[in-house]
Amino acid sequence: MAFDILEAGLSTTVQDQGRIGYYRFGIPQGGSMDQYSATLANRLVGNTAAEAVLECTYIGPKLVTRADAVIAVTGAPVDVFVNGEIRAEYERITLVAGDELKFGVIKGGTKYFIAVHGGIDVPEVLGSRSTYPIGAIGGVEGRALAAGDLVPVGAAIDNGLPALQSIDVVDRPVFSRDVNVRVMLGLYDHHLSAEGLESLLTSEWVLTPVADRMGLRYSGPGVGWKDREQPFGAGQDPSNIVDAGYAVGSIQIPGGTQPIILHRDAVSGGGYAMVATVISADMDLVARCSPGTKTRFVAVTMDQALDARHDYSARAARIWS
Structure with missing residues (x-):
């Protein structure tokens, strides 16, 4: 066969x-x-x-x-x-x-x-x-x-x-051109200015054609970073950090301009700050988005993320019963 x-x-x-x-x-x-x-x-x-x-x-x-x-x-x-x-x-x-x-x-x-x-x-x-x-x-x-x-x-x-x-x-899954993507803030959201964090969570971001299995890039108003002296080993971009591991779903904002969601084929570490991470229950939602999709990042707690993962698993389990 x-x-x-x-x-x-x-x-x-x-x-x-x-x-x-x-x-x-x-x-x-x-x-x-x-x-x-x-x-x-x-x-x-x-x-x-x-x-x-x-x-x-x-x-x-x-x-x-x-x-x-x-x-x-x-x-x-x-x-x-x-x-x-x-x-x-x-x-x-x-x-x-x-x-x-x-x-x-x-x-x-x-x-x-x-x-x-x-x-x-x-x-x-x-x-x-x-x-x-x-x-x-x-x-x-x-x-x-x-x-x-x-x-x-x-x-x-x-x-x-x-x-x-x-x-x-x-x-069946829904394919929408207007989505809310739930995220948990961290590990480096504290490097964003107050205005930068507000922009991340209140602005509308639009998925660009630069999107593949490694990551998806969004356009929008950008974010601001706090002034700080870069540590030894980090680059000069305000979003640079000393290299660290990336969680699947991490959101980076190189230069503070265009957020990138790391998806299933993304590298496992590097020198950009991860300001938030898409919860596991919404990774499929991100994958369903086509260029031009309007996206808002919604901050949730760990308990909310775990509840969402439970709901996701329960929905899938119904199909297998």
């Missing part, structure tokens, strides 16, 4: 739940940018949540299946075509050998996901099949798919759950 890739799309990579446990060595966790959407696709085809899927960015691939297959497409809204006939997202789709799968123009967001029963069966690297292009590991030769690739599919799986034909509308 395999897919023949006729056209690769803009950037189609193999992703799963991520490469956990190696961030301290400089290897990011990676994995699907929108974990919830990827999980929905796996549930529809009868996989476990851990199977690898194809993550498509803006323009998806054109592929042909070599054998009968069950697939599902979730994530950003896009037209799905099987042999030229439109099929629905968030539904279980059966293919027969020789069927061609391709996609129309994306209608929101940036990424959608293709799951197939059995999962994408590339070799595991450090416990994950996820593609990390900068490190050239995982996926298909550590890179995005290319025309002519043969993508293998794993053996049949019994996940012990009843077959699911579609995802209820209330359980």
